[in-house]
Amino acid sequence: MDLLWDGLIEAVRLILRADPELRQLVLRSLMVSLTATALAAMVGVPVGVALAIGQFPGRALIQVLVSTGMGLPPVLVGLVVTLFLWRTGPFGALGLLYTPSAMALAQFLVAAPIAAGFTRAALGLLEPDLLAALRVDGAGRLALGWELVRAALPQVLLAVAAAFGRAISEVGASLMVGGNIAGQTRILTTAIVLETGRGNFALAIALGIVLLALAFLVNLALGWSARLPAPAGV
Amino acid sequence: MRDKPVRIALTVLGSVVLAVILTGSALFALRSRGHERSERRELILATTTSVQDSGLLDVLVPLFEERTGYRVKPIAVGTGAALAMAARGEADVVLVHAPEAEREFMAQGYGSERLLVMHNDFVILGPPDDPAGIRGLRSAVDALRKIAAAQATWISRDDGSGTDQLEKRLWREAGLSPKGAPWYITSGQGMGATLTLTDQKRAYTLSDRGTFLAYRGRVDLDVLVEGDPMLLNLYHVITINPARFPEGQINVEGGRAFAQFLVSPEAQQAIAEFGREQFGQPLFVPDAGKAEEQLGR
Incomplete structure (x- = not known):
């Protein structure tokens, strides 16, 4: 138990000292995970909307795929992405393996289904009357989807927050496609794995506390933006 | 009506591809000046x-x-x-x-x-009270035989690492195949995690000296066998x-x-x-x- 305490003290010390290595880790973690989250939102939210209101062939199948994807094992994603990005793989020529871009891609793959699934669930809770009214209005499908997202904005932002949580906390895929290279692809989660392997438990805990604090701040920001009054017209 | 969802899907797909390309090229540009x-x-x-x-x-x-x-x-x-x-x-x-x-x-x-x-070098580690009585043996193979005879818990990494390959070789040299025995536990993890497991289970294991030194003080394990050329x-x-x-x-x-x-x-x-x-x-x-x-x- 004393290790938790040591970790806490170490975390405060690292933050107060503005440790340059820690700053680098934090910035890289944020850059990779925010990129992944942005992409996941761009794909996941429209897919969630389509699943909530659309009637199209394959809808049930996509629904199942999204639900399965919400529990996608990161190590499996990491392994598959690695095989694709290998020099001998189909996208090897891009030279993306062991780069932050590859990590963002892997995190996107695990985060996007979360964004889609939660968005679909959020829109499913909206009043059916609202949907009917908008339909009577003669709104096109795109406009309809947009209005629904605006109506359920706090919930949709929660979906995005969940996707971010998945991305920033994920370690298996990032470790594999990034390689945990110091100064290049080491992020907070992979640094925690490394320091634990080195027996530096207090430092590992400290990094974990920093990671938690980071997730807290990002969620706080998202929570605030959800509180903004919904745009008029809904 | 049916072509609208298709159009939505295409729009989504298009924007995703665009986003991926934009982000990718931005990251690329950041990553390396003069890629070729x-x-x-x-x-x-x-x-x-x-x-x-x-x-x-x-x-x-x-x-x-x-x-x-x-x-x-x-x-x-x-x-x-x-x-x-x-x-x-x-x-x-x-x-x-x-x-x-x-x-x-x-x-x-x-x-x-x-x-x-x-x-x-590698060392054979175990609990200080050494239930199998291997402390000070000069031969790693003899130590393994005694551990097997005492059915003392042994932790194997079983992950194909260099340490693991040596351990398998030592068992072969000892003429034993402990896999499947109840006292033979496989961790499937790296050396550090395996040391922690060995400590918690009061067991024996093979470790490289470097990792053990890094863990000294955090695990209650002693170096019991060392100095064998095979190690x-x-x-x-x-x-x-x-x-x-x-x-x-x-x-x-x-x-x-x-x-x-x-x-x-x-x-x-x-x-x-x-x-x-x-x-x-x-x-x-x-x-x-x-x-x-x-x-x-």
Whole structure:
């Protein structure tokens, strides 16, 4: 138990000292995970909307795929992405393996289904009357989807927050496609794995506390933006 | 009405592709100025976790990068995985510690040059009260026989790493196949996690000395058997044979430069110094230019 305490003290010390290595880790973690989250939102939210209101062939199948994807094992994603990005793989020529871009891609793959699934669930809770009214209005499908997202904005932002949580906390895929290279692809989660392997438990805990604090701040920001009054017209 | 969802889907798909391309190119631009030149300035080193966990890579890699201008991507996996990557042409140079597997790798023509870099040693660790009574034995194989006879708990990494391969070999030499026995537990994890498990289970295990030193004080385990020539832990650097792969896949120059660096006086000096400050003793003994046979004590 004393290790938790040591970790806490170490975390405060690292933050107060503005440790340059820690700053680098934090910035890289944020850059990779925010990129992944942005992409996941761009794909996941429209897919969630389509699943909530659309009637199209394959809808049930996509629904199942999204639900399965919400529990996608990161190590499996990491392994598959690695095989694709290998020099001998189909996208090897891009030279993306062991780069932050590859990590963002892997995190996107695990985060996007979360964004889609939660968005679909959020829109499913909206009043059916609202949907009917908008339909009577003669709104096109795109406009309809947009209005629904605006109506359920706090919930949709929660979906995005969940996707971010998945991305920033994920370690298996990032470790594999990034390689945990110091100064290049080491992020907070992979640094925690490394320091634990080195027996530096207090430092590992400290990094974990920093990671938690980071997730807290990002969620706080998202929570605030959800509180903004919904745009008029809904 | 039915074509609208299709249009939505296409719009979504289009924007995603666009976003991926934009982000990708932005990250690319950030990553490297003049990509075509940097291509061959990068090299992938496949190596073992013990080299990374001990911190030795953090000393050697920056030194090499500074001297040569290469950029190294060290990928720390087990020796088995490192050789498997290299056999597929996914690495430019390997630094590993499983001589038997390495000889097979060379025999199959995947390697072009194999150089002895350094050694340290393995030790058999166990609880201080030593229920199997192996303390002070000179032979690792005898120790394993006693542990098996006492049915004392043994933790095996079983992850194909160099340590794991040596452990399997020791059991073979002892004429035993403990796999499946209730006292034979496999962790499937790295050395550090395995030491913690061994400590918690009051068990025995085989460990490289470096990782144990890093964990000393955190685990209640004693070095019970050491000094057996079979417990030598030899690290070799191997360059990849480019002829086995399509033209241009392997960074031959970079791999050779790294191998030559490891056996250079400067790197050897750094290896000799490494760990002295933190552990009071060096973790590795530099061996460049020596023959393997000279090392048996």
